[in-house]
Amino acid sequence: MLHVTFIGALSNCDDSILKVNNAGLSFKISKVRVSELISELCKSAGQNAEICRADLTIEFYKKGIADPIPGAYGYVAEVEGAYDEAWPDPVNVYFWLNEKLRDDVSRVYSEIELLRLFKRGNLSIQYAAILIKDDNQKEAMYPFMIYPGSDYVEADKYTLSEDELEPIASFLNFFRYEQLPGDLALAFSNYNASFGFSQSWPFVAAKGEVVAYGSIASFLMIMVGLENLVNKDPNAVTETISRNLALLLGSDETSSREIYRCMKRIYDERSKIVHGSIDDEDVLKKFECYKVKARDYLREAIKNAWTAEKKLGLSVEQLLDKFACLSFCSERPWRDEITGKFLLKLSGCDECK
Numbered sequence: 001m002l003h004v005t006f007i008g009a010l011s012n013c014d015d016s017i018l019k020v021n022n023a024g025l026s027f028k029i030s031k032v033r034v035s036e037l038i039s040e041l042c043k044s045a046g047q048n049a050e051i052c053r054a055d056l057t058i059e060f061y062k063k064g065i066a067d068p069i070p071g072a073y074g075y076v077a078e079v080e081g082a083y084d085e086a087w088p089d090p091v092n093v094y095f096w097l098n099e100k101l102r103d104d105v106s107r108v109y110s111e112i113e114l115l116r117l118f119k120r121g122n123l124s125i126q127y128a129a130i131l132i133k134d135d136n137q138k139e140a141m142y143p144f145m146i147y148p149g150s151d152y153v154e155a156d157k158y159t160l161s162e163d164e165l166e167p168i169a170s171f172l173n174f175f176r177y178e179q180l181p182g183d184l185a186l187a188f189s190n191y192n193a194s195f196g197f198s199q200s201w202p203f204v205a206a207k208g209e210v211v212a213y214g215s216i217a218s219f220l221m222i223m224v225g226l227e228n229l230v231n232k233d234p235n236a237v238t239e240t241i242s243r244n245l246a247l248l249l250g251s252d253e254t255s256s257r258e259i260y261r262c263m264k265r266i267y268d269e270r271s272k273i274v275h276g277s278i279d280d281e282d283v284l285k286k287f288e289c290y291k292v293k294a295r296d297y298l299r300e301a302i303k304n305a306w307t308a309e310k311k312l313g314l315s316v317e318q319l320l321d322k323f324a325c326l327s328f329c330s331e332r333p334w335r336d337e338i339t340g341k342f343l344l345k346l347s348g349c350d351e352c353k
Contacts, residue, residue: 001084003133004097006105006144008077008125009037010112011064016160017075017123020115023169027079027108034066034074041129043141056127063126077112077125079104087134093142097130105144110177113192117299118171120292121158122195175306183229183316184306190225191298194218216273219291223270225298229305232320238267245297247323248304256328263297266290 010017010029021029038060042052060066066074081100088096109125116123128144160168180188197214230244231237242263250256269290308314314322 001082001135002087004081004083004100005131005133006077006079006101006108007037007041007129007131008108008112008144009060009063009065009127010075010077011124011126012122012156013075013158017158019160019162019165020168022165023172025111025172026104027077027111029075029077031073032076034060034072035070037074037076040131041141043139059127064122065126077108079108087132087138097142097144101130111172113188114172114175114177115168116158116195117175117188117191117302118168119158119160119164120156120296120299122156123158124195174310175303179310180306181309181315184302184309187225187229187298187302187305190221190228191295191302194221194225194295197221215287215291219287219294220270220273222291222294222298223267226294226301229298229301229316230320232317238264238271241267244320244323245301246328247326248319249297249300250328253328259297260328262293266294 006027015031017029018031038053038056041056042049060074066072079101081104083100105128112123112125130142130144131139132142133139177188195218197217226241226245227237230248231241233240242260245263246256246260250259269286305316305319308319309316
């Protein structure tokens with residue numbers, strides 16, 4: 001009998017991530033001593049174990065998995081399987097693993113993405129490996145290359161409070177990644193892709209400010225997601241996106257107007273970046289604010305539109321059609337239906353005004 005364990009090292013989280021073990025996930029999250037995890041991962045390196053250990057320590061630090069200090073702890077997602085088969089041929093072991101584990105591992109990554117949709121924070125799997133053991137205690141560890149982590153993560157900590165345990169369980173039960181309709185699936189893909197760009201290549205602007213290429217690409221990916229989700233009019237794009245987003249996310253006239261003003265400003269700066277005005281000092285000063293706020297808007301827009309689809313039977317296009325005859329002062333009877341206890345109420349950003 002072969003016992004196979006997928007081990008995914010989580011980045012940018014703390015002890016609060018252990019709360020999700022009671023939320024109905026398909027995998028278990030454990031707290032581990034990082035030095036012991038690295039030693040386990042390096043067992044199959046043989047004579048190169050020390051080199052492997054040094055490399056992994058550096059890699060874990062760069063990817064936000066844990067600080068390289070003695071006694072540091074990290075968090076791993078694990079899913080296990082047992083197979084009544086012979087030990088796989090080393091030449092074909094990755095084909096064998098792919099055949100056996102693809103669905104289970106894909107589900108792990110998808111559920112991690114849903115956790116990241118629940119609230120702000122760059123929770124992700126940045127290093128993964130497969131441990132195979134047999135009943136005779138023979139074992140081997142294989143780096144898992146089907147879903148490699150990105151070479152950079154934004155150090156945005158994912159933290160859950162005590163009162164979020166029940167909401168996150170409801171959220172995971174309500175939002176199923178395999179049920180996403182096309183418009184929302186594309187926006188969700190853009191949202192997740194925005195976390196994966198490398199920041200390794202800095203761009204030095206004309207006035208001496210520095211913005212990484214990856215950060216710019218991340219921002220533009222978010223904006224593409226917003227455009228695809230809430231804009232169906234090729235004309236007056238800035239006005240259409242800002243108004244629709246304000247109606248989708250605003251809880252009243254005041255918050256809607258704040259979101260409208262903030263989104264117009266963000267989209268104007270997006271246009272400057274796309275059309276070559278990145279050296280504008282004001283753009284650079286507030287760039288990270290624009291990116292974080294735009295991602296917050298995209299995250300909450302996906303959840304609200306998804307809720308409208310499931311609870312009210314309204315597609316994104318039908319929802320936007322409703323917006324055409326509303327003003328920020330209008331009563332929105334569907335609003336209470338769309339906002340659940342696990343959906344945030346957003347307002348504008350002072351920096352974006």
